[in-house]
Amino acid sequence: MxxxxxxxxxxxxxxxxxxxxxxxxxxxxxxxxxxxxxxxxxxxxxxxxxxxxxxxxxxxxxxxxxxxxxxxxxxxxxxxxxxxxxxxxxxxxxxxxxxxxxxxxxxxxxxxxxxxxxxxxxxxxxxxxxxxxxxxxxxxxxxxxxxxxxxxxxxxxxxxxxxxxxxxxxxxxxxxxxATPKVPSAGWGPDLGPPTTFLLLRHGETPMTPQKRFSGSGGDDPALSETGRAQARAVAASLAVQGTVQAIVSSPLRRCRETAETVAARLGLDVRVDEGLRETDFGAWDGLTYAEVRERFPDDLEKWLASPEAEPTGGGESFAAVARRVSVARDKLLARYPGRTVLLVTHVTPVKTLARLALGAPPESLFRMELSAGSLTSVAYYADGNASLRLLNDTAHLR
Incomplete structure (x- = not known):
């Protein structure tokens, strides 16, 4: 038949x-x-x-x-x-x-x-x-x-x-x-239950950090320095006392994974890796200082500072491209961990981007935030779609 x-x-x-x-x-x-x-x-x-x-x-x-x-x-x-x-x-x-x-x-x-x-x-x-x-x-x-x-x-x-x-x-x-409803700031609206909280940890210091060199996802993948390993241990000790972290997600780059694994070992958690949390690809600028980039690629640097759509020399990522990638990762993780506190171990640009998006701030605000190695930033996401920046560049645990 x-x-x-x-x-x-x-x-x-x-x-x-x-x-x-x-x-x-x-x-x-x-x-x-x-x-x-x-x-x-x-x-x-x-x-x-x-x-x-x-x-x-x-x-x-x-x-x-x-x-x-x-x-x-x-x-x-x-x-x-x-x-x-x-x-x-x-x-x-x-x-x-x-x-x-x-x-x-x-x-x-x-x-x-x-x-x-x-x-x-x-x-x-x-x-x-x-x-x-x-x-x-x-x-x-x-x-x-x-x-x-x-x-x-x-x-x-x-x-x-x-x-x-x-x-x-x-x-x-x-x-x-x-249309996006006009809702009050977080804390002033109805009780929507516990928010999903992202605790954003910039990885510990690498040998390139104190030299202020561009260190993205397209060049070398440096390990933590001894100072960076000490910072990771300090973060782990502080978070163990707080006892609020329920899951850990890391950028795939080595400096983040080493930081995340140090914290995870102390908290008894596993580390999940998400590609969306990697640092910007800085193209030909990777490994260079700001002064070196300004000397070698002055026109490209000027365009990059002026527009979030501009890419670093050699086919790197624009800030706009990074924002799209980070937004996708954010939404995926919010769906995976509703109402939970999640430690995201990542880099300068993703942390600043998540803070900027939570505030509804313009792209140029990325240049107006300071993030130290081993610092913590916190963003809470509510069920009505609102977000609240609770903490930025906290380094108290490192002192």
Missing amino acids: APASHGDGRTFVVEADGGSRGNPGPAGYGAVVRDADTGETLLERAEFIGRATNNVAEYRGLVAGLRAARELDPTARVRVRMDSKLVVEQMSGRWKIKHDAMRALATEARDVFPPQAVSYEWIPRAKNKHADRLANEAMDAGRRGGQWSPSRSTAELDTGPPETSPATGPDGEDEAVP
Whole structure:
């Protein structure tokens, strides 16, 4: 007997949506599978996914909806209806997908059914109320510290479309996204439960540190000096007394891993490595002092100081590129460790970037922060998408 083709199965309509309260912020998706002939609701899916952007949440909703349809009939044809023009245009092949997270999710979506079995249609938000309701139910459940259940519906179906403001999504395409709510500073709003706290530790000193040389991720990978090892032991002793760190994540570079392993041994924890926490690639400047760079590459240095989009000589990373990379790592870690205190062992630029983003400060503020080797900085992230800078360049434990 020949296997069933996709002309032999049923036809389903998948409606999907996703949302983020903060963009990025606490996020969730919803998806519903309907019978195309009768309009009957066959399956619902919804999930709180932690901190993410609107676009990532919408893609997660699409994947969940397609997988639900496949559970019902793997030979079906599917008509996807979404109010995200970005997702519809990208999945239809008319727009490029440049953002790594969305590219991976788009690949997941394409792998559920053969491409010829799925079509995409944009619909107004008002016609996507069911999926929107499910996404809001998922976010409501996440706010309470739980997950969506079809037996516990809390969102209103006919609340009307949310206020929107034009914005550019992480893929560089213009799309209407929910306007960021005007919320009070952390500590003045409602009780949102314990925040996720990132304790940001700049690695201990290396032989290059006292010479103030550029030391990035593209050149040598120096080890800690004896002074740096002593700083790591001092941090470990201080954090052991406090007893608040619940997980440790490190940059892959040697100076960070050595610092992290010293602390981990004292606290009895394991070290997870995240590539997103590595230092800037300073290109041809790596190993040079500021004076040497100014002498050899004066024009490039001037551009770098003037614009976050400028790259160091020789194909290094711009501050804008580092900010995008660090933001992805931040969101991933916030989703992994909700409500916990995590020690991130990293470098000058990632620490300054996380502090800058928490404050909503402009890129030039990077040049106005001082970070000592072995110093601690702390940022708390709340469930409503707010962040609070609690500590910057603390070195009391080293004295």
